[in-house]
Amino acid sequence: MNKHQSPFNHFATDTVSRRDVVRRTSRGAIAVSLAGALGMGVQTAKAKSQDADLSGSLTIWGWEAALSSLQVVDAAFNEAYPNITLEYVQKDTSDVYQQIQLAASAGSGFPDISVIEDSHLAQFAPLGILADLTDQVAPYLQIMNDFKWNQAEVDQRYYAMPWDSGPVAVFYRRDVFEQAGIDPESIATWEDYYNAAKTINEELGVAMLHLAKARNDTRTFEILLWQQGLGYIDAEGTVILDTESRVQQTLEYLGRFWQEGLAADTESWTDAWYQEMADGEVATIPGAVWMGTFLKSFIAPDAAGKWGVFKLPTWGPEGSQASNDGGSSLAIFQTTEQQEAAWAYVEFHLGRVESQLEMYRETDIFPALETTYTDPLFEEPDPYFGGQPVRALFAETVGNIPDAGIYSADYQEMNSLLGSELQRFAIGEQTAEEALKNAADAIRERTRRS
């Protein structure tokens, strides 16, 4: 904890609040070590006996979908901790990050707990504003999806508790595949997928997937890289976009879809994008588990039975079928005086099998907690997906998601720099090699990476 006491004194605008912060922090440190001592190796049962008299009032920031999912188990939480009151503050996702930033600059104004996407967590973790949860999360290191810890970790200390993972598979239109005479089971490699795309395009004139050109958001490219354990950087933090040949091969693979007109050029998250998915104008969506939730709940709620899911095609015969897109964690702020109550909340919601199962059942947010995967819930057939036990399919691959250099402290900047170069490749203004070289050079110049 000590190394995090300094960050608030960079300009002496308000000595009182600085002293206040330090005082709170040291009290927090005691609470943390206390909770750590109590919490080591013990799981859910301890809650009722020892911590039921924990009291306090917790403020939790998050966006709508995340908060409504957390609230699913609040009744049970209130029963276990009757003296802890919860106050949820709903904000737009980008506002959550901005306001955490502003609070960091001001040295005050943090909530007790916030939902943070993994794509942003790696940026916040090194700032010294999140509470060190290393002792508390120790029992969970082995039973959460391994890759989730990368974003939460700085120098072997952990600053967040993983919540959900985004295992990726391919959602496909059963009717389109049937008409084109393609058996989804036959698509084993990305080469097979490309051939199927050609057939579907020739026979039916339907695009295989959404892949915007001038307004591409790089997400599909990132999914394909992550599957191979690749990203912007390697484990040492060195930029590999232009040095690792598989990165270039992957981008050239996407290039074939652009050049041969096999993909629909529609920007993600626009109305047209949703509409084309609902109307079956794209045959597949290589997307994370939450894409299925979106399909079901608001993109194409009437399309029950029309969609199916198959595992990601592999790169070569031996390749992995697992990739990730998105995912979130819960972080506790260093400034909160209620470290113990905050951790009780986080552990109850994310570390307790029953809670995670209930949240998954009700709001379809996929647990990173691996001890949930043996529950019969995962074997249930999903009527929306034509009776396919989709949850089991994701549970089978999620454990194999590799570590990849996608989400890092400067992910936002690297993503933006790659984005415009990738777009110029998509519309044919430069080659894949040039795009990656330009992006890598820009990243090296701006992030002081090598």
Place this chain on the structure above:
Amino acid sequence: MPPMPSASAPDGRRASPEMGTEPSPIPDRRVHSGDVAGPRSSFRWNQGAARRLRDAAGVGRLWRFRWPLLFISPFYLLFAIFGVYPVLFSLWLSLHDWRGIGPMRYVGMENYRFLMRDELFWSSMLNVVILFFIYVPLMTVLAIVLASLLNAGFLRLQGMWRALVFLPHITSMVAAGYTFRLLLETRSGFVNQALGVFGLGPVAWLDDRWLARVSLGLLMIWAWLGYNTVIMLAGLQTIPVELGEAARVDGATRMQAFRQITVPLLRPVIVFSVTLSIIGTFQMYTEPLILTGGGPIRATETPMMQIFATTFANLKFGYAAAMSYVYFAIIVFVTLIQLRFVSRGDVA
């Protein structure tokens, strides 16, 4: 608001001779308060106090004015805290490397040096220059024409028309931006469907660099035309009707009178309106953010968007501060140049 053009704008008819002799903004205020009697007369009082203060030397005199000073102090205190302090802190910040928290690392002029060869920043600067030429000339001409129509004697229901013209400006830009986005959608948007009726299109409004800039220009015109029209209208109403009538009596056509009499007399107001448009274009943020997100391929990315992303997405507070300062200097420079050129010296 920039002081100089605003001071001369509402009374274009007496522009040239008097303005040249009055360099400071304070006497201009007197002209105003003379024009608008009553509520504005407090200006005159303030100004008298200010002059007496200037003449006074020593704390004793200050003490004499303790009550007036106390009464005006809230503004200066707030301005110092929320105006002066951030500006000076940003300058200090621009010499540092800072992630928004933790120690600031002094880097001297490094941020400015990097900025000089920062392609992204300069291409965003080029974007706003291009955008300026796409929409401001057209919008200014339209504003003059609309204002003349609204000012014309034959127009009935003048109040209603004026309100209608101004209405887009008070509409939420976020709502307007999303609406434009829907209208301009390539496949399902109303604009392309309408074009389709005539066998045209579909046009990829937001997927092509130049079309996206044009689309953004259309949004800007829609949102700001009413505002500029009202400024022009205010200017038109200061031009005595007799001048036009005299010209007509001498045989000028309506068009000739408009071009030879009205437009030249309106010039200070046009300068003012274009100046505001320059500043507005350089500060563009919400419009491109909603309509295009800065795309495609950064074609509509503005310096403000870059500064925001540098601060909040990339956590480079020091560099963003340097960007702000350079960009501020450029706006001041461009505005001064424009005043020099357009006004031919009678305002600047």
